[in-house]
Amino acid sequence: MEALPSLARLLLALTIFSSLSLLACSSSLQDLQIANAERRIDVTSHIIKVFLTLKVENTGTSPVSEVLLAFPPTQVDHIASLKAAVTIGKKKKKSYVPLEVNPTELPDAPNGTKYFKILLLNPLSAGETATLEVLYILTHSLEPFPAEISQSESQLVYYRDSAIILSPYYIKQQTTFIRTPSTKVESFTRVEPTTRAGTELKYGPYKDRPAYSYSPVLVHFENNSPFAVVEELVREVEISHWGSLQITEHYTLAHAGARHKGVFSRVDYQGRSSGVSSFKHLLARLPPRVHSVFYRDQIGNISSSHLRTDYRRTDLEIEPRYPLFGGWKATFLIGYGLPLQDFLFESPDGRRYLNFTFGCPLADTVVDKLTLKVVLPEGSKDPSAVVPFTVQQHLETKYSYLDVVGRTVVVLEKKNVVPEHNSPFQVYYSFNPVFMLAEPLMLISVFFFLFMASVAYLHVDFSISK
Ligand SMILES: *[C@@H]1O[C@H](CO)[C@@H](O)[C@H](O)[C@H]1NC(C)=O
Numbered sequence: 001m002e003a004l005p006s007l008a009r010l011l012l013a014l015t016i017f018s019s020l021s022l023l024a025c026s027s028s029l030q031d032l033q034i035a036n037a038e039r040r041i042d043v044t045s046h047i048i049k050v051f052l053t054l055k056v057e058n059t060g061t062s063p064v065s066e067v068l069l070a071f072p073p074t075q076v077d078h079i080a081s082l083k084a085a086v087t088i089g090k091k092k093k094k095s096y097v098p099l100e101v102n103p104t105e106l107p108d109a110p111n112g113t114k115y116f117k118i119l120l121l122n123p124l125s126a127g128e129t130a131t132l133e134v135l136y137i138l139t140h141s142l143e144p145f146p147a148e149i150s151q152s153e154s155q156l157v158y159y160r161d162s163a164i165i166l167s168p169y170y171i172k173q174q175t176t177f178i179r180t181p182s183t184k185v186e187s188f189t190r191v192e193p194t195t196r197a198g199t200e201l202k203y204g205p206y207k208d209r210p211a212y213s214y215s216p217v218l219v220h221f222e223n224n225s226p227f228a229v230v231e232e233l234v235r236e237v238e239i240s241h242w243g244s245l246q247i248t249e250h251y252t253l254a255h256a257g258a259r260h261k262g263v264f265s266r267v268d269y270q271g272r273s274s275g276v277s278s279f280k281h282l283l284a285r286l287p288p289r290v291h292s293v294f295y296r297d298q299i300g301n302i303s304s305s306h307l308r309t310d311y312r313r314t315d316l317e318i319e320p321r322y323p324l325f326g327g328w329k330a331t332f333l334i335g336y337g338l339p340l341q342d343f344l345f346e347s348p349d350g351r352r353y354l355n356f357t358f359g360c361p362l363a364d365t366v367v368d369k370l371t372l373k374v375v376l377p378e379g380s381k382d383p384s385a386v387v388p389f390t391v392q393q394h395l396e397t398k399y400s401y402l403d404v405v406g407r408t409v410v411v412l413e414k415k416n417v418v419p420e421h422n423s424p425f426q427v428y429y430s431f432n433p434v435f436m437l438a439e440p441l442m443l444i445s446v447f448f449f450l451f452m453a454s455v456a457y458l459h460v461d462f463s464i465s466k
């Protein structure tokens with residue numbers, strides 16, 4: 001008889017608790033408002049950088065520990081990287097502390113809005129304000145229009161966004177600046193007040209906009225920066241305990257700008273104002289102390305490359321066999337060696353680790369799909385990778401000549417990679433030095449058998465005429 005009332009009480013308590021937590025959840029959205037927002041959108045290259053400064057204010061009564069960022073569903077798929085930091089101190093003593101950002105979902109998000117959640121270092125108490133700096137990178141967000149141009153034409157593109165920042169919070173005051181590569185702006189949507197000066201387009205200031213305000217704008221402007229997109233990049237980093245790191249990179253490069261119309265004329269191309277949106281040279285930034293560099297395509301070695309080195313880095317300037325116009329592709333291979341002691345270390349627990357740079361060595365390129373393969377020495381065990389952002393991982397086995405049991409390959413995959421992803425990552429593994437002897441032993445036995453075979457051959461008389 002006692003059981004029933006206590007169950008009822010438990011249910012009641014649960015109901016109260018869940019409705020309370022629902023209240024807490026929904027109220028934190030109303031508790032925050034943005035006192036001031038400033039957004040700077042840089043569309044000078046095909047990799048768009050957006051700097052957003054938010055002055056967040058807690059106008060509620062309870063502390064708030066997270067701030068939401070909202071994006072239209074069409075934009076969220078193009079976000080390659082999103083970072084947030086909080087500013088501490090004022091003026092000259094200002095410093096930035098990075099904050100954790102994670103994608104998140106809200107029930108009944110209007111019009112499919114997508115969210116990212118910024119976790120604050122310390123909860124923002126009632127009445128307090130905090131200044132957040134957000135940087136996000138958009139790729140494939142400039143649409144060439146016209147979609148096809150001839151060799152003598154300049155490239156024009158569309159950029160779409162909202163003049164008013166999409167936010168789940170009330171915004172007291174906001175301004176958006178769009179920086180274009182040149183003063184050649186064909187047209188732009190006006191959402192008063194809108195002003196244009198030089199290469200800068202200013203939307204706002206707008207005052208007192210409710211949550212989820214949205215006002216689409218279209219900017220049509222000239223952009224002749226190289227739209228270099230590596231559709232697929234496979235980088236293989238092979239560790240040999242015999243002193244070197246061998247890197248091989250397979251590129252499928254495309255010009256993602258307006259498609260080339262008509263025939264390509266090399267004579268016209270020599271002229272100055274021709275093929276302004278095409279690109280001829282590419283710069284690969286490699287680590288210092290590289291050796292045995294090669295650069296080749298299906299036809300063979302390409303000699304038109306220049307190597308400049310200093311103690312900090314190596315610049316490899318490569319030139320494909322033909323200039324790349326919109327819609328054109330080139331596939332090629334770059335390979336180089338590096339001294340092992342610059343990249344392979346021993347961790348305090350006795351394991352070895354490779355500390356190398358993720359991303360793509362080509363400057364200002366977007367990589368649609370990057371596969372990074374780290375080939376560990378034969379006999380390596382328990383590999384684990386530490387990468388500062390989410391990547392897909394799996395293991396493979398590679399066999400090359402002289403291998404007895406094969407080599408473990410740590411495969412890391414990431415889509416939508418931009419230069420911001422060129423940061424260090426580590427692959428840890430344990431290694432038994434006995435395996436270092438495997439290769440020489442194999443070599444010795446191969447030579448021994450060859451020797452025995454030749455001795456046998458010399459001693460066998462094949463002649464039939466005696
Ligand atoms: C959703 O989209 C429709 C049509 O684009 C628009 O009229 C409406 O205001 C939007 N609703 C919200 C909450 O943004």
Ligand SMILES: *[C@@H]1O[C@H](CO)[C@@H](O)[C@H](O)[C@H]1NC(C)=O
Nearest residue numbers: 292293294295296300301302
């Ligand atoms: C291409 O270059 C590599 C490295 O410089 C060299 O080993 C190879 O022999 C060259 N191949 C041809 C066909 O020239």
Ligand SMILES: *[C@@H]1O[C@H](CO)[C@@H](O)[C@H](O)[C@H]1NC(C)=O
Nearest residue numbers: 345353355356357424425426
């Ligand atoms: C990896 O190398 C970078 C510099 O290239 C260095 O800043 C970082 O501390 C290294 N990480 C580890 C775990 O050794």
